[in-house]
Amino acid sequence: MAAENLDTGSLTPTKYWHRLEDGRVQCDVCPRYCKLHEGQRGLCFVRANHHGQIVLTTYGRSSGYCVDPIEKKPLNHFLPGTPVLSFGTAGCNLACKFCQNWDISKSRELDTLMDQASPETIAKAAKELDCRSVAYTYNDPVIFMEYAIDVAIACRELGIKSVAVTAGYICEEPRHEFYQYMDAANVDLKAFTEEFYWKVTGAHLQPVLDTLKYLKHETSVWFEITTLLIPGLNDSEKEIEEMTRWVMENLGPDVPMHFTAFHPDWKMRDIPPTPAATLIKAREIAVKNGVRYAYTGNVHNEAGDSTYCHHCGTRLIGRDWYNMTAWNLDAQGKCKACGTPCAGVFEAKPGNWGARRLPVRLANFAA
Structure with missing residues (x-):
C-alpha cells in the first residue's frame, strides 16, 4: 500500500470510510x-486515500466487455440460454493464490483498463446486443460498487437485469446498498474452513457466510454458489459434507451449488487439475444432503451440467457445456411431467445464445 500519484481525472468520491485518530483513513x-495514508491504495488497488477521503480510481473504465452465455457466470436458474454483457475492472479485495483471472484481478497497471464507458452506454449496448442482463465479473464488483450501482440503475431503466459475480466479501452497510440494485448473483464460497480462507485467500470465512444468509433471508436476489475444488486443499468429503449441510440448514434446498474444476494458475501451478471424479462425488454428497440443484463445472459432464426435477427426476434443462440440449419446463417454470415448480427465474421460453463468446467495444455504442 505504498503511496503514489493518482490520476485525479478519474477519481470518484465514496462514502464507506472514516478517519482514524492517527490521520489515516479506513475503508x-x-x-x-x-487503513491508508494520503496517496495510498488499498489491497484492492482501486480504492485510495485522496485528500483525506476514500475515492474510487477506476470509475467508467473496464478491462474489456464480452457477451457470454449466462451459464458461464455460472447461473443455471436465471434466464437460461440468454446472453449477458460481462465486464470487470482491475484489482480485487481478496488475494487468492489460485486466481483464474489473475491478469485482471491482480493487475496493478491501469493500462489493463483498456475500454471506457458511461453507465448509460453500457445499458444501451446491452439493449442493442439483445442481452437480458449485465454481469459485473472477472474481478469483484464489490470494489467498484459505485460504478456497478450506476450501471445497474441505467440498465434497470431499459429493462436489463444486473448480475454480481462475487466472493461475497463485503461489510454490512455497503452490502445492503449494493444488493438493492442486483437481480442475481453468483457467490464464490471458496472453501468451508477458516484456515483455507486465511492462508489461501488472505480473507475470512464468516463474512462470506453472512452475505449468503443475507441474500437468502433479506433480499429477493436470485443467487447460486460456486466452489472451486482444489486437490488437497478444500476437496475432502468431510469438508463438502459440512459445507452442504450448512447450506441446507441456513439457505434451504433450492440454492444451486456448482462444484468446479481447478486448473494450475497464478501461484498454484504445482497443484494438479481437479479430477472429474472429485466433482461428481461432491455433487453426489450435495444431493444426498438435500441440495436439489447441484452441478459440476469446468469438465465435460452432461449429467452434471443438467437440471432435474427434484420430485420426479425428469431432466428439466439439458446442458452440454453451455449448449442447451433439452427444455422441459412449462411457461410457469414447472416440470412438464409432474407440475412441480423449479426454483429460479425463468421466462416462458429459454434463450438460444448457446456457447458463443462475443468481445465488444463499447466505443461503438457511445452516443
Whole structure:
C-alpha cells in the first residue's frame, strides 16, 4: 500500500470510510478494513486515500466487455440460454493464490483498463446486443460498487437485469446498498474452513457466510454458489459434507451449488487439475444432503451440467457445456411431467445464445 500519484481525472468520491485518530483513513467497504495514508491504495488497488477521503480510481473504465452465455457466470436458474454483457475492472479485495483471472484481478497497471464507458452506454449496448442482463465479473464488483450501482440503475431503466459475480466479501452497510440494485448473483464460497480462507485467500470465512444468509433471508436476489475444488486443499468429503449441510440448514434446498474444476494458475501451478471424479462425488454428497440443484463445472459432464426435477427426476434443462440440449419446463417454470415448480427465474421460453463468446467495444455504442 505504498503511496503514489493518482490520476485525479478519474477519481470518484465514496462514502464507506472514516478517519482514524492517527490521520489515516479506513475503508469500510470490505472486512479487510484497509487503513491508508494520503496517496495510498488499498489491497484492492482501486480504492485510495485522496485528500483525506476514500475515492474510487477506476470509475467508467473496464478491462474489456464480452457477451457470454449466462451459464458461464455460472447461473443455471436465471434466464437460461440468454446472453449477458460481462465486464470487470482491475484489482480485487481478496488475494487468492489460485486466481483464474489473475491478469485482471491482480493487475496493478491501469493500462489493463483498456475500454471506457458511461453507465448509460453500457445499458444501451446491452439493449442493442439483445442481452437480458449485465454481469459485473472477472474481478469483484464489490470494489467498484459505485460504478456497478450506476450501471445497474441505467440498465434497470431499459429493462436489463444486473448480475454480481462475487466472493461475497463485503461489510454490512455497503452490502445492503449494493444488493438493492442486483437481480442475481453468483457467490464464490471458496472453501468451508477458516484456515483455507486465511492462508489461501488472505480473507475470512464468516463474512462470506453472512452475505449468503443475507441474500437468502433479506433480499429477493436470485443467487447460486460456486466452489472451486482444489486437490488437497478444500476437496475432502468431510469438508463438502459440512459445507452442504450448512447450506441446507441456513439457505434451504433450492440454492444451486456448482462444484468446479481447478486448473494450475497464478501461484498454484504445482497443484494438479481437479479430477472429474472429485466433482461428481461432491455433487453426489450435495444431493444426498438435500441440495436439489447441484452441478459440476469446468469438465465435460452432461449429467452434471443438467437440471432435474427434484420430485420426479425428469431432466428439466439439458446442458452440454453451455449448449442447451433439452427444455422441459412449462411457461410457469414447472416440470412438464409432474407440475412441480423449479426454483429460479425463468421466462416462458429459454434463450438460444448457446456457447458463443462475443468481445465488444463499447466505443461503438457511445452516443
